[in-house]
Amino acid sequence: MSSGVLHTLSAAAPEPTTSTAGINGAAPTGYKLGEFCIDEYRPIKVVCIGAGFSGIAAGIRFPQKVPNVNLTIYDKNPGVGGAWYLNKYPGLACDIPSHCYQYTFEENTNWSAFYAPGPEIRAYLERVADKYKVHKYLKLSHELTGAYWDERKSHWRLTLRRLSPNSTPENPQYEDIEDTADVLFSSLGALGRWKWPDIPGLSEFKGRVLHSAQWDVTDGHWEEGVRDWGDKKVGVIGVGSSAIQIVPALQPKVKQVVNFVRGKTWLATPFSGEKMAELLKRDAGAANYKFSDEDKKRFKEDPEFYRKFRHELESDLNSVHGATLRGSAQQQGAREAFKENMMKKLAKKPWIAEHIIPDFAVACRRLTPGPGYLESLCEDNVTFETNEIKRVTPTGIEMTDGRHYELDVIVCATGFDTSFKYPFPFVGRGGVTLHEKFTPHPRTYMGMCVDGFPNWFQSLGPNSGVGSGSLLVIIERQLEYCVQATLKMQRERLKVVEVKKEAVDDFDEYLEAYFPKTVYSEKCRSWYKMGKEEGRVVGLWPGSCLHAVRALAHPRWEDFDYELADPVKNRFYWLGDGQTYNEKTMTGDRAWYLSPEEVDIPPIPKD
Structure with missing residues (x-):
């Protein structure tokens, strides 16, 4: 039947009546359809803790991808930047190539040096936050003092401390406030709580x-x-x-x-220094190459060259994972090259070596x-x-x-508390605290979730760092995972998403099997092992950076338990009344599947 005939018939057709019989005459079940469209998404409240790289990206991606979202981003500092706001010490700089330390979607062609100074990185984050209007979601100078899962209401109750309106620089005064979150996304990180040395006097x-x-x-x-x-x-x-x-x-x-x-x-x-020199035809011996005005002009005016430059640097950075494996040829080659380089630089005081x-x-x-x-x-x-x-x-x-x-x-310069045990109560189901869960060491699901702590995802949590490669792409993928979980909750009308304990146990078993084959498990004091010489590796992903990107690409929804938001047991209640909002209201695009963003045009095979 043509659509024209259907429109004619529908205009004259009487309203349908409700039958007392089920399909094929079967007895009715009493089930009633939801009085909403399948894409008439219910409001969902998301709170992000932290306004560094993770929080700023959250301020971009949640509004972009989650309809009807109420987003708030809290940060204890007066400005954005996270660790790059907090740290202002002499010589502060990026320790991987600057062009590999930026969002995948927001290029900066104006880095001053191969390892950009800290103030430039902070300025980059401020520009990104301004460009994408993230400030409308920000509440700065708000410090999280407690997070409590409310069993009855199935949401997080948050307590925060902020400067009161009567506060002055000479006489700071504080007040406590509360907020709630359907979904909590935290980016507290491992390098935000500094540690003083235990030295007498x-x-x-x-x-x-x-x-x-x-x-x-x-x-x-x-x-x-x-x-x-x-x-x-x-x-x-x-x-x-x-x-x-x-x-x-x-x-x-x-x-x-x-x-x-x-x-x-x-x-x-210098990481990828030779690759940079090859691409720019510059001296490979510079410890921290300063980009010339000519370099930056070419980056800006020749996008194709810049994309290749950035891609090749990052590809080179992602090519050294083999050096982290015990006994590998890359590890041996790195030891020899680094020792030779260090001895050369210490020639005036060789005893230091x-x-x-x-x-x-x-x-x-x-x-x-x-x-x-x-x-x-x-x-x-x-x-x-x-x-x-x-x-x-x-x-x-x-x-x-x-x-x-x-x-x-x-x-x-004595480091940080890297135990992931935060200095405030973080309480999940049944009054169990995160401190208890993370004793003697953190146990998570892929670095992001913890059983007994529903509707909570984290960026740069335990086992999220990488020993080689770019940390920024990991941040983006962990955020995307949380966004997808939030969309699932909203789409399927769920009030709780919680990782299964057995999934956490299995990931923990994988960690235990992976790290002994790596150099990280050797005897050396490292924040990767909570500042200890030996023990559990809690700071790093069990694999390469590229491995993490692949692993986080597709959520395993079977590893989670769910609770429905509506008092209806039918798992398909979220299908609603059988129509979409645009049809119901006769507004908006009713052929959206033909838009350029939706159509996936396959490549034509060459053979």
Whole structure:
């Protein structure tokens, strides 16, 4: 029957009557259709905690993809950026190529250097947030103080602390507020809660004590804050990625730097540096190549070249996973190349090599290129101290052998609490806390979900980091997973989505089987293992970056339990009244499946 005839008939047809008989004369079941269209989506409230890379992307993707969404993004800081807002220490920079440290959908052709400085990364995030109007969803200076699953209402109850309207800079005052969420997406991360070293006397030091994650900034930049440090003696405690950036940044600006080091670490040759040099036809020896105006102009005016440049860099970055496998040829090659490079840079003070070049494998602890660090250790005003600290005195640091360093400033580049045990109550079903769930170590489903904690997804949770490759694509895929789960809840009228315990158990078993074959399980102190030398690897995905991207692409809905939002047991109640909203209201597009976004045109085979 043609559509024209159907329109004619439907105009004259009487209203249908409700039959008392079922299909083929069977007895009726009493089931009633829902009085809504299949795509008449109910409102859903999403709350995101954190406004770093994850939170800003959430402010873009949830409104883009989830209809009728009520979105709020809370962050404890006064500005966006997450770790890039919090950290302002000297030398702060990206430790993978800048062009691999950006959203897949938002290119930046204007990075100043191969490893861009921290303020540029923060500025990039601010621009993205402005461009996509994320600020309408943001509530800054709001710190999460508790998350509680409400069994009766099937939603999250959140408590937060914020500055009160009567607060002033001289007299800050706070107030507590509450909110609720149908879906909670958190991006609290592992590197946001800094840790002070446990050294006797630290609080009694009469000079200035700073932590790398709590650096005082004057006029928006660290250089202004150290402008008058020319006669200062500065002690830097640590040899992690922050200390490796701080020491060369301070060295030319102060009278003396003493780097107190107890561990060892590998310093990498520039990641993808040779590939960058090949593509730009530039010197491959530059530790941190500065892009010229000519380079940036070409990136901007030749999109095809820039896409190739970015693609090739990222492809190269994703080609080193083999080095993380014990006994691999790539691992051996990396050890030889890195050792040779480190020895070369330490030529003026070769004795340092035996105290810093590790016996453990490359990448056992977080790997960083550290441009300028080894060279700075060889400068006359830098002391590399490997003996144990006994205590901090009012005027400096005393070593166990009795020597004493007179200091004006002590910088603690001593890392973060990487246990994923947050300093506030996070309570799931039956009053079970996340702290209990994560003892003795975190157990999750693919780094994102925890059984007993419904409607909660996280970005950069336990086992989400990567030892090689770009972290940004992982963030985007974890967010997309949460968006898909939210759409499923809305589409199928579900009030609860909760990962099954057996799915968490199986992923945990996979982790236990995977990591022993990698270098991460060797003996070295690393935040990958919650700051321990040995034990469970909780910081990294069990596989390569590309492996994670594939694994997260298609949610396994069979790994979850569900509860319906309506008091109707029929699993197809969400089908509604048999029509779409556009048909019911005779508005909108009623052939949307023909739009360019929907039509999937197959390629024509060549043979």
